[in-house]
Amino acid sequence: AAHNYVVRISVSKNNKADGDSSRSTLSTICNCSEVLGDALLGNIIFTAMLLLGVRYILKFSFDITRYRQILLAIIISSYVKLFLLTMMVWEFPSSAIFIVETFVLSSNVVALRVVTRFPKAHCVGVCFMAHAAKHLTERWLMWTP
DSSP, X not given: OHHHHHHHHHHHHHSOOSSOHHHHHHHHHHHHHHHHHHHHHHXXXXXXXXXXXXXXXXXXXXXXXXHHHHHHHHHHHTGXXXXXXXXXXSOOOHHHHHHHHHHHHHHHHXXXXXXXXXXXXXXXXXXXXXHHHHHHHHHHHHXXX
């Protein structure tokens, strides 16, 4: 997921302008804002699917403070994604992305299980659904012009 964004930024940086630096700067700003917008949309989809899963699959009662605890636990358990930023500096095999994403998914499951105290299978289902929805959204955004 983050690898796609890194590739997009790299491609935009490697495109040579026709000698017009203002057009190049504007193009770079547009590309970066598109990447940030895509990342924001992916995270909104992830959060919405996670909260819907907690509400309807886990049948969690609506209490805003509990939902805040769940979101905080998921955010903290996703800290490993910061390692994907190193891909902009150093080259890593594509398997590194899979390893980091798998570790984040398992950390999210543990965090959700600790906060909600629901069975592991239910937490795996909710987290997997949210991650899959985010992944599909990012794939869709990559293929749209």
